[in-house]
Amino acid sequence: MTRFLTARLWRYWLLPACLLFTSPNWAAEILLTAAEDGPGVQAFVQALGRQRPDDRVTFTPLKNLPAPALLPDSTRLILLDLQSLDWRLQDSQGPPTLVLRISRLQARLRLGHSVPAKISLLWSDPPLERQLRLIADILPQAHRIGVLYSLDSEFLLHELQRYATPMGLEIVPQRWDNINDSRPLQALFKNSDVLLGLDDPQLYNPKTAKNLLLSSYARQLPLIGPNAGFVKAGSLASTYSDQNDWLDVLDRLLDRTPSSWPRSLYPEHFKAVGNPQVARSLGIEQVDEAALAVRLAEGEKYP
Structure with a gap:
């Protein structure tokens, strides 16, 4: 009788209780x-x-x-x-x-x-602060950061300046309203050590890529970003999340x-990507992508 009562207790009470603690409380x-x-x-x-x-x-x-x-x-x-x-x-x-x-x-x-x-x-x-730290890491001699912007992306300039000042970097902004007019682009290149690309499809797209990249080669001016896809097309480096x-x-x-x-x-985890061919053409040391990502991650701040 005792064995029978114990079996019933296990079946109807103890077993469901154990399952309650070993199984998820809910499925989303x-x-x-x-x-x-x-x-x-x-x-x-x-x-x-x-x-x-x-x-x-x-x-x-x-x-x-x-x-x-x-x-x-x-x-x-x-x-x-x-x-x-x-x-x-x-x-x-x-x-x-x-x-x-x-x-x-x-x-x-x-x-x-x-x-x-x-x-x-x-x-x-990619976060603007991370992109600036990327520049500081691989191009420590670059202090004047040229930034093309449109009416749509102008709001990012204040944030860029806020991050750049403590790092000893100067943001050199240049509005580019007509992508068929290269004069704003050439003026910016004359006053910059490196160009930081914003993720603005009006400015960085298949139509502008050739002009931007050939101009940067001619001036020996590296372009950072605006994303991993543009690095494959010919910019020097960027960060991204996969x-x-x-x-x-x-x-x-x-x-x-x-x-x-x-x-x-922003995703906490990310990777760095570089273009070895572009680095060689600019006389810059090739980016060690894994080591660079680790160094940048060490400087991240999370809430």
């Missing part, structure tokens, strides 16, 4: 969306699913979703492109939302000076309650 509904599907999107969704096996991670094309306010509040919504952000901004109501890989300029054009409630922005462009870095920051945020998500955030 994580919904990713974008205007278009594709192999890259599916690979990212699958990678996030593998990283969070206890959650339900799904992708639904934007065209198949209802209005944001009709989604359950318990959903963790992740937006993968600007079209999905435009859709989310239709409603002040809706589930907590992470906007993945959006640049500062893109956010400014859509949101102005403030981020709506329940929306958190994960920046795609898919694994984005998965890491998503994993940490999804472990927290949405009410604690920051309004905006």
